Amino acid sequence: MKVLVIGSGGREHALAWKIGRSPLVERVFCAPGNGGTASIADNVTLAADDLPGLTRFALDRSIDLTVVGPELPLVLGIVDRFRSHGLSIVGPTAAAARLEGSKIFAKDFMKRHQVPTAACVVCNSFEEAMGAIRRGDLGFPLVVKADGLAAGKGVVIAQDRQQAESAVEQMMRRRVFGEAGERVLLEECLRGREASFLVFSDGEHFLPMVPSQDHKRVFDRDRGPNTGGMGAYSTDGILSSEEQQEVVEAIVGPTIRGMAVEGNEFSGVLYVGLMLTPDGIKVLEYNVRLGDPEAQPVLFRLENDLVEVLQAIHGQTLDSVRLRWDSACSVCVVLASGGYPGKYPTGKSIQGIDDAEAVGQVTVFHAGTRLQDGQLVTSGGRVLGVTAKDADLPAAVARVYRALEKVRFEPMHFRTDIGRHG
Numbered sequence: 001m002k003v004l005v006i007g008s009g010g011r012e013h014a015l016a017w018k019i020g021r022s023p024l025v026e027r028v029f030c031a032p033g034n035g036g037t038a039s040i041a042d043n044v045t046l047a048a049d050d051l052p053g054l055t056r057f058a059l060d061r062s063i064d065l066t067v068v069g070p071e072l073p074l075v076l077g078i079v080d081r082f083r084s085h086g087l088s089i090v091g092p093t094a095a096a097a098r099l100e101g102s103k104i105f106a107k108d109f110m111k112r113h114q115v116p117t118a119a120c121v122v123c124n125s126f127e128e129a130m131g132a133i134r135r136g137d138l139g140f141p142l143v144v145k146a147d148g149l150a151a152g153k154g155v156v157i158a159q160d161r162q163q164a165e166s167a168v169e170q171m172m173r174r175r176v177f178g179e180a181g182e183r184v185l186l187e188e189c190l191r192g193r194e195a196s197f198l199v200f201s202d203g204e205h206f207l208p209m210v211p212s213q214d215h216k217r218v219f220d221r222d223r224g225p226n227t228g229g230m231g232a233y234s235t236d237g238i239l240s241s242e243e244q245q246e247v248v249e250a251i252v253g254p255t256i257r258g259m260a261v262e263g264n265e266f267s268g269v270l271y272v273g274l275m276l277t278p279d280g281i282k283v284l285e286y287n288v289r290l291g292d293p294e295a296q297p298v299l300f301r302l303e304n305d306l307v308e309v310l311q312a313i314h315g316q317t318l319d320s321v322r323l324r325w326d327s328a329c330s331v332c333v334v335l336a337s338g339g340y341p342g343k344y345p346t347g348k349s350i351q352g353i354d355d356a357e358a359v360g361q362v363t364v365f366h367a368g369t370r371l372q373d374g375q376l377v378t379s380g381g382r383v384l385g386v387t388a389k390d391a392d393l394p395a396a397v398a399r400v401y402r403a404l405e406k407v408r409f410e411p412m413h414f415r416t417d418i419g420r421h422g
Contacts, residue, residue: 007069010367010385011292022307036366075101113258148180192277203265211238231418297330338411340381355406
């Protein structure tokens with residue numbers, strides 16, 4: 001069969017890598033792909049949000065199955081478009097993708113279905129937001145969120161009134177996140193331990209993946225601005241069996257059932273960002289696709305043929321699947337261009353990837369890379385995701401940092417504490 005993977009990041013490289021290992025697959029296409037996918041798939045020069053172009057390509061090439069990596073095409077309705085043309089695709093419809101496309105929609109949904117989450121205030125105007133901040137409705141620190149998609153960067157944890165007002169000014173007046181800042185959500189700042197909980201869903205049935213934990217802040221010890229993710233790790237110990245059961249019963253089950261009851265069956269991958277607070281487990285956010293970089297360490301542990309799982313999602317037979325997981329621990333460390341998430345240079349030569357993978361049990365997933373005259377160069381903020389596994393977490397951490405020492409590009413930045421406080 002022929003499979004199309006939509007997207008260009010590390011998550012999409014990991015998807016293409018895993019899908020390409022299936023004996024069911026004869027050819028993988030990536031649109032637009034990156035310098036890493038070029039070695040394992042056919043890159044297609046179509047943007048992930050070019051819905052008409054992607055539809056024509058899938059029809060012309062008789063693509064058997066399409067997998068969507070990033071959130072934007074899902075929110076724009078690529079699943080609805082493909083289905084209307086009789087094309088097989090895995091992912092939620094535009095209506096279901098609102099769980100990520102609008103933080104305010106997600107909050108209202110959680111309230112309707114008694115899904116535990118932080119208290120919040122919805123602000124439809126700059127004046128409303130400023131009034132709520134000045135009244136101290138939710139106290140400080142305060143989380144300020146742009147309502148729409150902002151590539152993982154539309155969240156500011158404001159320590160005081162001045163920072164909160166500045167965040168609202170940036171989002172609603174200066175529109176640093178474009179239309180995403182038309183409305184904002186002010187949210188109480190939850191305290192505790194974070195975790196990422198992902199499930200495959202066919203709209204009725206769902207299967208949890210192994211837990212993982214993302215590191216959003218750009219600098220060590222969780223300092224600096226939020227990014228798209230500077231690294232992640234996956235171990236069974238992130239959540240106890242009791243905690244996992246609580247997440248399934250109090251959060252995932254009500255979410256999948258609630259979406260179905262409201263006529264928006266959720267099919268694809270549901271990502272639930274969690275905070276384990278002293279008052280119980282609460283939802284920080286929903287995403288409607290695999291996380292990036294969580295996809296890399298999670299898929300690294302999956303022993304099933306991913307294509308068979310995706311086919312079961314599409315065919316609504318997920319209840320017949322039993323997921324199998326490597327007992328090893330896995331870690332992904334993102335190598336970013338210096339300056340990210342702000343301004344950064346591109347076009348810089350990348351060296352040492354083969355040496356890193358020669359360490360063993362290591363795969364380097366590409367994100368912001370491209371081929372230029374046969375040479376691999378940087379093309380984005382998050383450049384590579386060095387991913388390793390080993391018997392336990394300290395060994396996996398040691399292995400991944402030993403491997404990334406082999407990689408070189410200028411200027412290169414990475415966190416030195418991924419998985420070290422897990």
